[in-house]
Amino acid sequence: MQSKPLTLKILDIASVLALAIATYLALIYAPEEAVMGQVQRVFYFHIGTAWTGLLGFLFASGLGITYLVKQDLKWDIAEVAAVEISAVFFFITIVLGSIWARPIWNTWWTWDPRLTTAAITELIYVAYFMLREGIEDPDRRARFGAVYTLIGGLSAPITFLSIRLFRTIHPVVIGSGDPNAQGTFAMTPHMEVAFFFGLFAFTIIFIDLFWNRIRMGQLAAKVEQMKLNLMH
Amino acid sequence: MISVRKLVKRFGMKTVLRGLDFEVQPGEFVAILGPNGAGKTTFLRILASLSRPTLGTVSVDGYRLPDQAAAVRARLGVVSHLPLLYGDLTAEENLRFFGRMYGVSNIEARIIEVLEMVGLASRRRDLVRTFSRGMQQRLAIGRAVFHDPDVMLFDEPYTGLDQDASAMLDDVFRSVAAKGRTVVMTSHDLMRAEELATRFDILSRGVIVASATRKQLGRGNLLTLYKKALAD
Amino acid sequence: MAADQQTSRASFMKAMFAITWKDLTAEFRSREIFSAMLVFSLLVILIFNFALELDIATRQSVTAGVLWVTFAFAGSLGLNRSMAIEKDRGCLDGLLLAPVDRSVIYFGKVISNLVFMLIVEAIVLPVYSFLYNVNLFNPGLWLVILLGSIGYIAVGTLLASMAVQTRTRDVLLPILLFPVAVPVLIAAVKASEGFLAGSDFNTIYAPLSLLIGYDVIFIAVAYMVFDYVVEE
Numbered sequence: 077m078q079s080k081p082l083t084l085k086i087l088d089i090a091s092v093l094a095l096a097i098a099t100y101l102a103l104i105y106a107p108e109e110a111v112m113g114q115v116q117r118v119f120y121f122h123i124g125t126a127w128t129g130l131l132g133f134l135f136a137s138g139l140g141i142t143y144l145v146k147q148d149l150k151w152d153i154a155e156v157a158a159v160e161i162s163a164v165f166f167f168i169t170i171v172l173g174s175i176w177a178r179p180i181w182n183t184w185w186t187w188d189p190r191l192t193t194a195a196i197t198e199l200i201y202v203a204y205f206m207l208r209e210g211i212e213d214p215d216r217r218a219r220f221g222a223v224y225t226l227i228g229g230l231s232a233p234i235t236f237l238s239i240r241l242f243r244t245i246h247p248v249v250i251g252s253g254d255p256n257a258q259g260t261f262a263m264t265p266h267m268e269v270a271f272f273f274g275l276f277a278f279t280i281i282f283i284d285l286f287w288n289r290i291r292m293g294q295l296a297a298k299v300e301q302m303k304l305n306l307m308h
Numbered sequence: 309m310i311s312v313r314k315l316v317k318r319f320g321m322k323t324v325l326r327g328l329d330f331e332v333q334p335g336e337f338v339a340i341l342g343p344n345g346a347g348k349t350t351f352l353r354i355l356a357s358l359s360r361p362t363l364g365t366v367s368v369d370g371y372r373l374p375d376q377a378a379a380v381r382a383r384l385g386v387v388s389h390l391p392l393l394y395g396d397l398t399a400e401e402n403l404r405f406f407g408r409m410y411g412v413s414n415i416e417a418r419i420i421e422v423l424e425m426v427g428l429a430s431r432r433r434d435l436v437r438t439f440s441r442g443m444q445q446r447l448a449i450g451r452a453v454f455h456d457p458d459v460m461l462f463d464e465p466y467t468g469l470d471q472d473a474s475a476m477l478d479d480v481f482r483s484v485a486a487k488g489r490t491v492v493m494t495s496h497d498l499m500r501a502e503e504l505a506t507r508f509d510i511l512s513r514g515v516i517v518a519s520a521t522r523k524q525l526g527r528g529n530l531l532t533l534y535k536k537a538l539a540d
Numbered sequence: 541m542a543a544d545q546q547t548s549r550a551s552f553m554k555a556m557f558a559i560t561w562k563d564l565t566a567e568f569r570s571r572e573i574f575s576a577m578l579v580f581s582l583l584v585i586l587i588f589n590f591a592l593e594l595d596i597a598t599r600q601s602v603t604a605g606v607l608w609v610t611f612a613f614a615g616s617l618g619l620n621r622s623m624a625i626e627k628d629r630g631c632l633d634g635l636l637l638a639p640v641d642r643s644v645i646y647f648g649k650v651i652s653n654l655v656f657m658l659i660v661e662a663i664v665l666p667v668y669s670f671l672y673n674v675n676l677f678n679p680g681l682w683l684v685i686l687l688g689s690i691g692y693i694a695v696g697t698l699l700a701s702m703a704v705q706t707r708t709r710d711v712l713l714p715i716l717l718f719p720v721a722v723p724v725l726i727a728a729v730k731a732s733e734g735f736l737a738g739s740d741f742n743t744i745y746a747p748l749s750l751l752i753g754y755d756v757i758f759i760a761v762a763y764m765v766f767d768y769v770v771e772e
Contacts, residue, residue: 144768202715207706214319214320214321223698223765224699230757231720234723234757237750238726238747357636396566396567408558
């Protein structure tokens with residue numbers, strides 16, 4: 077296995093930098109929000125991780141379909157990487173959402189469509205890993221994983237839609253990315269900078285983690301191969 | 309009738325069949341022998357279209373697997389060491405079900421014919437879960453010949469049968485083979501194989517290491533051939 | 541050409557109904573799946589009575605929810621048993637050997653699973669009515685139950701086919717199914733409430749269409765990927 081390609085090393089550094097800058101922007105540069113106070117700063121990271129997590133999940137579904145078509149295990153390695161990282165990002169989203177909710181609405185959890193869908197999607201991730209865990213044959217594992225990400229990837233948006241439309245007791249409260257929506261808050265230009273940079277930073281971080289994770293997967297596969305060769 | 313060239317089967321990184329070549333002429337009865345783990349069951353499953361080849365070509369009666377699998381299946385009768393029967397259905401209901409799945413015409417008449425052939429006519433209305441293992445195997449053969457296939461595949465059919473049941477199975481085999489069908493059977497039981505087959509192939513570590521027809525071998529020499537083939 | 545299409549569609553239907561018939565006949569004899577589902581449902585309803593001390597007014601409003609929770613749990617029980625039967629005696633191989641499209645197996649199973657679920661629901665409704673003095677004689681409600689069950693079973697059959705091939709088979713199906721079936725639950729409960737409360741059609745229209753949409757999408761997807769789930 078080659079040592080890390082230069083691009084990846086640069087990306088590693090870029091990610092750390094981006095995270096540092098995003099933190100600075102969120103915590104210091106952006107002004108304190110009038111109504112909600114300091115805790116609102118969570119928003120900059122919360123939306124970043126949610127957005128990238130969601131895209132990652134849809135991306136994983138795409139990778140799954142590609143595996144089914146091409147039958148090449150490298151797509152499976154990529155799919156697992158995408159799901160794992162999305163799972164972590166969504167978890168961060170949920171935690172941040174909860175931290176935000178507590179002081180503002182005096183509750184640890186709101187059944188807001190976004191948050192609820194994130195939680196359900198997190199459960200889909202857990203189910204995904206449990207499914208894979210119970211299968212020996214790598215090809216079958218890959219096939220089943222791909223099918224489940226497809227089913228999950230289709231149902232999560234429908235879940236969001238159905239909660240949004242039908243669970244009227246729980247309106248959209250937490251940080252709609254559109255500042256003009258239902259009474260969250262209006263963003264000043266400084267806030268906008270922090271917000272968009274946050275999105276950008278997390279995208280970079282996702283790609284960096286994704287690439288690293290794929291390399292890990294490839295390395296693991298290589299080790300498996302070497303083990304098998306040794307046995308014969 | 310059956311033509312296999314350079315068949316490779318891998319499960320993830322484990323290679324079970326390594327470039328196997330295999331030819332069967334119409335009407336031959338080939339016994340595939342070999343130690344556990346040699347790949348006999350895997351090979352038979354591929355011939356039965358239950359498993360896909362990783363590399364290589366397989367064709368049965370001119371139809372290629374896996375592309376023309378449906379055509380192949382219509383011409384195959386398979387008996388595995390599991391009976392593949394439904395315990396909560398009667399013997400005739402089982403046959404009727406498979407008759408419908410295979411699109412057999414004159415199902416009712418055929419049921420009577422087949423039950424006679426395997427010596428189970430008196431038990432036609434009994435639930436299969438009341439059958440002994442030997443009886444279930446006989447019914448399984450009945451199921452396998454129901455649609456009058458040209459090729460029959462048997463995977464370790466004598467597993468778990470006592471002397472009497474095995475003797476009955478021998479009779480059924482002979483009548484089945486007598487119809488000019490092509491038969492491939494895997495077995496542990498050298499003695500039985502020697503009685504029934506017209507050709508013996510020895511499979512070891514994923515390839516055929518020895519092959520001899522009945523004429524070439526002469527009586528009682530199978531064990532010697534077997535030991536010699538595995539010693540290499 | 542047209543004649544070919546006719547016959548293959550006819551044999552598709554014939555094989556599909558053969559599978560359904562086989563499932564229903566076997567179940568009629570053993571009543572294993574059915575009794576498990578029914579007893580479980582009744583227990584759940586009873587438990588709700590003890591867990592939630594409700595006055596008459598509140599009871600009315602939770603009826604839809606209680607019913608659907610019951611159906612979801614009982615449904616997953618039935619699905620699990622239904623596929624386990626095929627897997628345990630190797631019968632799935634028997635089905636895969638037949639010269640028919642794999643989706644025949646899927647649709648045949650969906651229909652028989654659906655029948656089991658509908659029968660259980662048909663019994664649960666009057667029992668619930670009787671115990672809680674709620675009028676459930678409501679064709680609109682029945683329509684929702686039908687549509688919701690279809691969606692649930694459509695996804696459930698696919699996922700059960702996967703779950704049953706893993707080591708953790710029994711626990712895994714609910715874990716895989718529930719997060720993905722959430723839209724069905726939400727829409728079905730909403731529509732059920734609507735019909736029970738006698739709301740005007742405009743409010744019921746939306747969740748009903750979502751149910752139908754879900755059913756169509758997931759039947760189509762399951763049909764497309766089922767091959768990957770059963771092939772090796």
